Amino acid sequence: MKTSVNRRVLVTGADGFIGSHLAELLVQRGYQVRALVQYNSFNSWGWLDSSPLAKEMEVIAGDVRDPFLCDNICADIDVVFHLAALIAIPYSYQAPNSYVETNVNGTLNMCQAALKQGVKRFIQTSTSEIYGTARYVPIDEQHPSQPQSPYSASKIAADAMALSYFNAFQLPVTIARPFNTYGPRQSARAVIPSIIIQIAAGRERIELGDVSPTRDFNYVADTCAGFIALAEAGHQVVGETINIASNDEISVADTLALIKQLMRSPVEFITDEQRLRPASSEVFRLWGDNQKLRSLSDWQPQHSLAQGLQQTIDWFSQPQHLARYKADQYNV
Known part of the structure; x- marks a missing residue:
C-alpha cells in the first residue's frame, strides 16, 4: 500500500518538537496536512509559528481531551499520526492525573473518532520509556513493559487502548515506538x-x-521518516508495535x-x-532493536x-x- 501524495493526513501535537518536524516533512512529500495544535489564549501554534510551511497546512487549535473536537478533526482524513501527549517525565511525578487525562483519555477520544470517521491508518505514538531499564539488549518489541514513572504508565495504557480498538473494532492501528529523539526545537528538559x-x-x-x-538517540528527521514509512507500509504493519531506533x-x-x-x-x-x-x-539502559521496521519498510537511519x-x-x-x-x- 504505497500511499499517493494526495492523501489527507492529520498530525496531532503538531505544535511540538517531533510533531512540527513531521508535519513539515509530510508537506514536503506532497501530503495534505491537517495540523492540530493545542488551543491557548495567545493564539500560538507552537513551533509552527516559525515554520514557513505552516501556510500550506490546515491548522486547527484544540485539545484531544475533547471528544467532539477529535471527531471533527478526523473527518475526511486517511491517516492519523497521533503525537499529542504530555511527555515530561519529571512533571509526571507532580501531576500524574493530567497525564492520564491527556495521554490515555486523549488516545481513547482519537481512536473513537478515527473509527467513526473511517480512518484508513492510525499511527499511535509510543515511547521507549515503556520498556523501562533493559532486561536484555537490544530491546525488541517483545520486551516486557515496565511502568517506572507515571508518564511511562500513561503511555503503556495509551498503547493498550489503541490496540484494543484494533482487536475489538478493527481500527487499523500501528504502534510507532520511537527511542530517544533529539534535534532542533527539542525541549530544554531533555x-x-x-x-x-x-x-x-x-x-x-x-x-x-x-x-x-x-x-538510543535518534535524530528527529530519522524518527519522522520512520513514522511516514509506517504510514506507507502495507497491511503487515497493522496491529503491530514497531520500534524506531538507531540500534545503538x-x-x-x-x-x-x-x-x-x-x-x-x-x-x-x-x-x-x-x-x-x-x-x-x-x-538505566535503552538500546533499541530496529530490525522489525527495517524488514517491513525501506527505512533506515540516515544520520x-x-x-x-x-x-x-x-x-x-x-x-x-x-x-x-x-x-x-x-x-x-
Missing part, C-alpha cells in the same frame, strides 16, 4: 538540549542528573563528551540533585550521532533560537 544550551550560554560548569544511563546505545557521559568535542568546550560537569529521578524510576548532534548544535547556537530557552533554569 539532556542533549540541556547540555548544548548551557555550553552555548557560556556556562563554565553545567548541571546534569545521572550521566551513567545509556540511551551511548551513555549520557559519553554524549556529553562528544558534544564538548563538537563545541570545542572545556566545560565541567556537576551533579544537580533536583535532576535525579527516584532510584526505582530511573531507566550518525555526530552528524545529528552537529545539526542540533548549529540550530541551538543561533541567537534567536537560544533566546527562547532559559539556560539558567532547570526545566521540569
Whole structure:
C-alpha cells in the first residue's frame, strides 16, 4: 500500500518538537496536512509559528481531551499520526492525573473518532520509556513493559487502548515506538538540549542528573521518516508495535563528551540533585532493536550521532533560537 501524495493526513501535537518536524516533512512529500495544535489564549501554534510551511497546512487549535473536537478533526482524513501527549517525565511525578487525562483519555477520544470517521491508518505514538531499564539488549518489541514513572504508565495504557480498538473494532492501528529523539526545537528538559544550551550560554560548569544511563538517540528527521514509512507500509504493519531506533546505545557521559568535542568546550560537569529521578524510576539502559521496521519498510537511519548532534548544535547556537530557552533554569 504505497500511499499517493494526495492523501489527507492529520498530525496531532503538531505544535511540538517531533510533531512540527513531521508535519513539515509530510508537506514536503506532497501530503495534505491537517495540523492540530493545542488551543491557548495567545493564539500560538507552537513551533509552527516559525515554520514557513505552516501556510500550506490546515491548522486547527484544540485539545484531544475533547471528544467532539477529535471527531471533527478526523473527518475526511486517511491517516492519523497521533503525537499529542504530555511527555515530561519529571512533571509526571507532580501531576500524574493530567497525564492520564491527556495521554490515555486523549488516545481513547482519537481512536473513537478515527473509527467513526473511517480512518484508513492510525499511527499511535509510543515511547521507549515503556520498556523501562533493559532486561536484555537490544530491546525488541517483545520486551516486557515496565511502568517506572507515571508518564511511562500513561503511555503503556495509551498503547493498550489503541490496540484494543484494533482487536475489538478493527481500527487499523500501528504502534510507532520511537527511542530517544533529539534535534532542533527539542525541549530544554531533555539532556542533549540541556547540555548544548548551557555550553552555548557560556556556562563554565553545567548541571546534569545521572550521566551513567545509556540511551538510543535518534535524530528527529530519522524518527519522522520512520513514522511516514509506517504510514506507507502495507497491511503487515497493522496491529503491530514497531520500534524506531538507531540500534545503538551511548551513555549520557559519553554524549556529553562528544558534544564538548563538537563545541570545542572545556566545560565541567556537576551533579544537580533536583535532576535525579527516584532510584526505582530511573531507566538505566535503552538500546533499541530496529530490525522489525527495517524488514517491513525501506527505512533506515540516515544520520550518525555526530552528524545529528552537529545539526542540533548549529540550530541551538543561533541567537534567536537560544533566546527562547532559559539556560539558567532547570526545566521540569
